[in-house]
Amino acid sequence: MPHNHPETELHNPQSTKPPLDPHLKALENEAIHIFREVAAEFERPVMLYSIGKDSSVLLHLARKAFYPGRVPFPLLHVDTGWKFQEMIAFRDEMVEKYDLDLVVHTNPRGAAENVTPFSHGSALYTDIMKTEALRQALDAGQYDAAFGGARRDEEASRAKERIYSFRTPDHRWDPRNQRPELWNIYNGMIRKGESVRAFPLSNWTEVDIWRYIQAEEIPIVPLYFAKKRPIVERDGMMILAEDPRLELLPGELKREEVIRFRTLGCFPLTGAIRSGATTLDDIVSELETATVSERQGRAIDRDQSGSMEKKKREGYF
Amino acid sequence: MTAPAIANAALNDTTAVLAYPAQEPVRATRDSRPLRLITCGSVDDGKSTLIGRLLWDTKAVKEDQAATLQRDSKGKQNDLGLPDFALLLDGLQAEREQGITIDVAYRYFSTDKRSFIVADTPGHEQYTRNMATGASTADLAVLLVDARVGLLEQTRRHATIATLMGIRQFVLAVNKIDLTNYDRSRFEQISHEFKELALSLGVRQVTAIPVSALKGENVVYDGRASMPWYDGPTLIEVLELATTRSAQTVGFRLPVQRVSRPGESFRGYQGTVAGGSVKPGDSVVILPSGMVANVTKIITFDLVRNAAVAGDAITLVLDRQVDVSRGDVIASIDSQPMTGLAFDAQLVALQPEGIQPGKRYWLKSGSRRQRVQVQPASQLDLKSGKWNHADELPMNAIGKVHLVFDEQAIFDAYEQNRTTGAFILIDPDTNNTIAGGMITAKRAALGGIHAEESRVILSLPAELADQLMATELFAGRREDVEVRRVTAGKAAEIIDAIDG
Numbered sequence: 001m002p003h004n005h006p007e008t009e010l011h012n013p014q015s016t017k018p019p020l021d022p023h024l025k026a027l028e029n030e031a032i033h034i035f036r037e038v039a040a041e042f043e044r045p046v047m048l049y050s051i052g053k054d055s056s057v058l059l060h061l062a063r064k065a066f067y068p069g070r071v072p073f074p075l076l077h078v079d080t081g082w083k084f085q086e087m088i089a090f091r092d093e094m095v096e097k098y099d100l101d102l103v104v105h106t107n108p109r110g111a112a113e114n115v116t117p118f119s120h121g122s123a124l125y126t127d128i129m130k131t132e133a134l135r136q137a138l139d140a141g142q143y144d145a146a147f148g149g150a151r152r153d154e155e156a157s158r159a160k161e162r163i164y165s166f167r168t169p170d171h172r173w174d175p176r177n178q179r180p181e182l183w184n185i186y187n188g189m190i191r192k193g194e195s196v197r198a199f200p201l202s203n204w205t206e207v208d209i210w211r212y213i214q215a216e217e218i219p220i221v222p223l224y225f226a227k228k229r230p231i232v233e234r235d236g237m238m239i240l241a242e243d244p245r246l247e248l249l250p251g252e253l254k255r256e257e258v259i260r261f262r263t264l265g266c267f268p269l270t271g272a273i274r275s276g277a278t279t280l281d282d283i284v285s286e287l288e289t290a291t292v293s294e295r296q297g298r299a300i301d302r303d304q305s306g307s308m309e310k311k312k313r314e315g316y317f
Numbered sequence: 318m319t320a321p322a323i324a325n326a327a328l329n330d331t332t333a334v335l336a337y338p339a340q341e342p343v344r345a346t347r348d349s350r351p352l353r354l355i356t357c358g359s360v361d362d363g364k365s366t367l368i369g370r371l372l373w374d375t376k377a378v379k380e381d382q383a384a385t386l387q388r389d390s391k392g393k394q395n396d397l398g399l400p401d402f403a404l405l406l407d408g409l410q411a412e413r414e415q416g417i418t419i420d421v422a423y424r425y426f427s428t429d430k431r432s433f434i435v436a437d438t439p440g441h442e443q444y445t446r447n448m449a450t451g452a453s454t455a456d457l458a459v460l461l462v463d464a465r466v467g468l469l470e471q472t473r474r475h476a477t478i479a480t481l482m483g484i485r486q487f488v489l490a491v492n493k494i495d496l497t498n499y500d501r502s503r504f505e506q507i508s509h510e511f512k513e514l515a516l517s518l519g520v521r522q523v524t525a526i527p528v529s530a531l532k533g534e535n536v537v538y539d540g541r542a543s544m545p546w547y548d549g550p551t552l553i554e555v556l557e558l559a560t561t562r563s564a565q566t567v568g569f570r571l572p573v574q575r576v577s578r579p580g581e582s583f584r585g586y587q588g589t590v591a592g593g594s595v596k597p598g599d600s601v602v603i604l605p606s607g608m609v610a611n612v613t614k615i616i617t618f619d620l621v622r623n624a625a626v627a628g629d630a631i632t633l634v635l636d637r638q639v640d641v642s643r644g645d646v647i648a649s650i651d652s653q654p655m656t657g658l659a660f661d662a663q664l665v666a667l668q669p670e671g672i673q674p675g676k677r678y679w680l681k682s683g684s685r686r687q688r689v690q691v692q693p694a695s696q697l698d699l700k701s702g703k704w705n706h707a708d709e710l711p712m713n714a715i716g717k718v719h720l721v722f723d724e725q726a727i728f729d730a731y732e733q734n735r736t737t738g739a740f741i742l743i744d745p746d747t748n749n750t751i752a753g754g755m756i757t758a759k760r761a762a763l764g765g766i767h768a769e770e771s772r773v774i775l776s777l778p779a780e781l782a783d784q785l786m787a788t789e790l791f792a793g794r795r796e797d798v799e800v801r802r803v804t805a806g807k808a809a810e811i812i813d814a815i816d817g
Contacts, residue, residue: 022350032630033589036574040643064618069579152423159422180446180667182453182753183739185681189748205425
């Protein structure tokens with residue numbers, strides 16, 4: 001049965017958007033359903049907000065799910081201290097604009113022991129400043145459910161994820177012993193100390209995310225759009241060279257290139273792509289013909305095959 | 318029907334109707350809903366290889382992933398020098414080490430006509446629960462058999478579970494046909510055997526395709542060069558034309574997830590329409606209370622709408638103050654779901670502890686969670702297709718059960734609505750999901766039963782009747798319940814007659 005809506009929908013006067021296509025509509029409906037279910041079943045939900053494109057879509061869907069009410073849970077940003085400066089500015093702007101509760105957490109070990117991606121290597125740095133920091137923040141907030149923007153199409157071990165991903169009190173994920181998940185009936189029963197990570201975007205692909213951002217006019221960090229920016233080449237990646245803490249190694253040169261980012265994380269670990277895409281239309285058409293996956297620009301995935309699974313078991317997102 | 322479809326229909330016997338929908342205009346991906354499918358069958362039939370091939374040939378594998386695949390395939394190269402496509406799917410380290418699929422993997426690919434969500438499900442019997450998980454949301458099942466081996470018990474098991482879960486479209490992929498020297502008679506023999514099985518399960522839409530997943534023949538590209546005798550559709554052609562699940566239903570259903578009260582003046586009921594449609598002005602009933610109201614508004618984030626249909630996540634506003642809470646169902650007045658304290662259902666046992674008779678579980682359906690007692694009645698023998706009497710159900714069993722509730726439950730038959738007719742059981746001791754089930758019918762109550770107007774007559778062994786009437790639940794319902802005390806033997810006879 002085609003999913004036809006009656007032609008007689010009343011647009012709000014302020015809304016001039018054409019209706020969503022049925023494919024995105026189905027994904028949106030599913031995500032809203034998950035948001036509402038978790039908010040109703042858990043005592044202390046929180047939404048992990050990483051400021052990237054997936055988080056921006058997640059936030060938009062949360063606002064839709066609870067309209068006309070406020071988003072009924074805080075946003076948690078795990079700040080490694082090495083995010084792109086534009087991301088932090090964007091985060092604060094969103095919180096202000098949409099009347100959100102924001103919790104920011106940085107692992108105190110970072111400053112105390114001076115943990116940096118340069119001194120500790122990407123794997124150890126990620127473990128301390130992301131995974132450990134996330135566990136600290138979740139424990140401190142006593143959150144029993146955490147929304148995340150993970151998508152099953154991102155990486156092989158994520159393809160196995162449930163919508164409700166059960167975690168032990170020490171935040172571990174056991175891929176061999178996941179609860180069966182049938183239909184759209186989610187089992188949210190947990191004991192004290194246990195928690196669930198909920199993934200409303202499970203069934204979205206990267207192209208879906210961009211087409212939805214385009215259709216819904218969702219604000220995103222400007223780093224996704226091409227612009228002439230200072231970069232330095234390192235480990236086969238183009239790294240943004242605007243933070244004074246980035247020390248050039250012997251033989252490295254700073255230069256300007258027209259670049260953009262396909263994913264955003266910590267700037268020393270995130271590679272840019274050469275691209276002239278300055279609009280959402282450009283990005284979507286570039287993606288539809290892309291020949292490499294989006295995670296290629298992520299240093300942390302490339303240690304070994306199966307590295308993401310290992311990180312996830314330890315509580316990384 | 319297209320020419321190849323007609324040819325395939327001729328090739329397949331005429332008892333099974335091909336799964337081609339009425340001539341719909343072919344729509345671009347972005348205008349159609351994604352098709353959800355599962356692949357199932359016995360272990361080593363090549364399921365992961367088949368999906369890997371689908372991803373590869375629809376260009377869903379990017380260069381860096383292909384490079385990783387080539388690297389991880391080292392030493393596992395087949396004699397064609399192709400990468401091990403299964404590695405695209407078996408993402409868990411344990412799976413790679415053992416070369417098997419443990420859990421469902423969800424993958425995404427698209428053609429210029431449609432997008433697809435495929436659940437790759439495990440073939441091992443010990444992981445049947447994961448196969449049931451994948452089947453619960455699928456529109457279509459691709460069943461693989463090894464052309465050299467033919468149908469196995471696990472093939473039958475998976476076909477049966479898929480059917481129970483409401484899947485009505487099947488593709489039989491007779492894989493590794495290259496290893497039989499493209500033997501046409503072998504293909505036809507297996508197709509015929511499967512159609513017999515499908516018909517016994519009540520499935521009428523079967524398309525049989527001879528494929529080589531490894532070589533990519535009849536998956537995305539046709540295999541005419543090797544199989545001139547086959548001129549039916551490729552797998553991807555069948556998938557592009559398959560129909561998505563409709564929200565067949567007897568009427569409007571909205572399981573209430575949340576009550577939204579952002580201010581004193583606003584009260585809205587949030588949920589996803591689970592069947593039918595609704596518009597302002599419609600009269601609705603709130604279950605289980607039975608109160609009636611009219612719909613005044615349907616609200617979404619940027620539209621006030623004048624209609625909503627199955628699948629839409631909405632906020633509903635009613636014209637009067639009624640007591641509605643999470644777990645209630647708002648339904649059309651003239652076509653209501655069943656409410657009652659006892660139902661019949663079929664279920665699949667998903668955990669090692671199976672289903673224990675008389676144990677009290679949690680049941681969740683839609684947004685409603687309540688206590689239930691489960692009484693197994695029979696178990697399906699997958700070899701014979703017969704239902705044998707059973708007092709308990711072990712893991713992976715498919716059984717018929719009676720459900721008895723403490724308070725009113727609200728359901729449709731699964732045949733009529735795959736949302737309001739489905740449920741899961743949760744073990745209160747472990748919080749794990751131990752069964753997935755489908756409602757078949759309402760029962761009047763426990764024991765020998767028949768309803769006369771609104772009075773329920775129970776025929777029970779005297780001792781049990783006295784115990785029952787002493788409970789708070791029945792004490793409050795003296796008006797509606799008449800208990801006839803009979804001997805234990807007579808009660809057993811009555812129950813047998815009902816189960817008959």
